Amino acid sequence: MNIAVLGTGKVGSTLGARLTSRGHRVLYGSRTPRGADRLDHRSAVASCDLVITALPGDDVLGVLEEIGDEALGDKILLDPSATITPQIATGHTGDGVAVRVQERFPRTRVVKTLNTMNFAIMVDPLASVPAASVFVSGDDIAAKKAVTGLLGDLGWPDTGIIDLGGIGTATATEQAGSLYFATVRALGDARFSLTVSR
Template identity: 60%
Template sequence: MRVAVLGTGKVGSALGTKLASTGHEVLYGSRNPSDVAGTRSHRDAVEWADVVITALPGTDVVAALDAGGADVLGDKVVLDPSAAFTAEMAMAYPGDSVAQRVQARFPRARVVKTLNTMNFTIMVDPMSSLAAASVFVSGDDSKAKSVVRLLLGDLGWPEESVLDLGGVETALATEHLAPLFFATARALGTPTFNFAVSRAA
């Protein structure tokens, strides 16, 4: 698949590197493409891609896609791993989510929220230190979710670890796991853990 990774930070680099190593074509979109070799403008990367990953600060995702252009985004799959915080690290969108905002702003795009409930190292190496792991998926389009499940498989996620929560409105629940994530990281003294859902028999 042709995957555009918007953002060249920790998440973007980790996902782009792993997906490239599993045979996908990866192009990074950056605000300053001339500064980082091999990157393009957001617009060029989105136009080229089948799947767009929004590895950007959550509060900047809609603006970045707007600047890139709704015309090139069209009905592409948008894999959104972002989280949106205020400067004080409070949730920026109480009662809402980045994924819902992207879906509302770009109704043709097929937004899938995933990977936002864990550290970037776990996103690409889920079973490294975990007996069990869960990765949530939220989105309205079942074909887009199938595409994302394929990519999750290539990132190392076993099929049974993927929990489809339903429509894009369920992204609100996973985005708002962030305070629990930070409290758990403080309690454990490390961000390299994951949440696992275990169902009673």
């Protein structure tokens, strides 16, 4: 797939590197473009099929507004973002990022996933834990299928992928940010998975 990764921080560079190694063509969108594969946000999106918003949760809508409806069109948008307080204490409450993005860009096919674990677990889920879960939320079935395929490329087994349903369910996983950070503080370590066992 042709993938635009917006944001070149920990999540963006980790997902981008792994997806490139799996044969995908990745272009990065950045506030500081340089070179052939690190472009401005809109240019990165222009030639891709799927956009990953590896951006601070509070900045996702603003960056997408600058890119604009026309450029985003009906592309798939994989949103792994989280909104956290300056104290890194609690997740955002109220309407989540993914719901607000989907409402603002109704043609764009938003899928929320990968927002409930550390970036290292995102691309190597079973390296340090025996089982791991990743949640998927979105209204468009084909978009969720494409994203689930990418999760497989990242190393997620089918049994660990939980389709929660429509985009409204994304807010539940965004609010799990509070639990995630409380657990990081308690364990002093981010190498764990919030996992559904049954």
